[in-house]
């Protein structure tokens with residue numbers, strides 16, 4: 001089985017700054033893989049490269065062996081890669097359900113022309129979208145809040161709504177950028193169970209998260225970035241006991 005995602009010698013330079021330097025890693029289907037490292041290490045930049053927001057300066061991204069390097073974000077969503085953002089991006093004045101329905105459209109076959117030319121099929125698709133939105137909301141436990149405005153949700157629920165929206169595009173690979181940020185201990189525990197449930201549904205997860213207990217408790221594999229380079233990679237146990245990691249990352253965190 002080829003890896004679901006393969007990053008090969010990826011670098012990106014902003015102005016004079018090399019934010020990500022020649023990194024290579026693979027994500028196998030069905031795994032929960034975490035990307036950790038100090039602030040500014042390049043984690044979100046890696047997500048932006050995978051999801052088509054940035055085009056790398058050099059290197060290649062493969063999704064199921066297809067070279068997707070530099071493809072536009074909407075195309076990447078269409079291939080089956082969805083993401084959430086480190087800073088919540090919701091339509092605050094739309095309902096919870098409508099925020100999720102927007103996610104469904106990213107991967108639906110009906111584009112603008114489809115809406116004009118194939119009205120019948122589009123109607124069927126609209127029903128499909130409503131069903132998918134409902135399913136996604138049920139997965140994150142927000143089914144009973146579907147008619148609330150996004151802005152009226154608690155912070156933790158807004159983060160869950162972002163996950164629901166990403167799920168609504170039926171991704172094979174889900175990128176989560178600091179999903180537990182700002183959550184209390186109880187919410188984090190719930191989120192961990194939710195991510196495991198999503199994983200059991202067959203969705204492969206790539207996660208950026210600062211909470212070490214969270215990362216160690218959920219990951220099959222961990223990749224450690226520092227100054228744009230991979231300094232360690234392994235199981236939670238291996239990474240936790242790696243002196244290089246303790247020095248570069250856990251050491252800084254303790255400061």
Ligand SMILES: Nc1ncnc2c1ncn2[C@@H]1O[C@H](COP(=O)(O)OP(=O)(O)O)[C@@H](O)[C@H]1O
Pocket residue numbers: 014015017019037038039040041042043044045046
């Ligand atoms: N669009 C951009 N323009 C210039 N510099 C950027 C841009 N995006 C990220 N960077 C820089 O790249 C580095 C890595 O940032 P980022 O990936 O956000 O780190 P992390 O998510 O690990 O905290 C930082 O030095 C950041 O300032």
Ligand SMILES: [Mg+2]
Pocket residue numbers: 043044045086
């Ligand atoms: Mg970041």
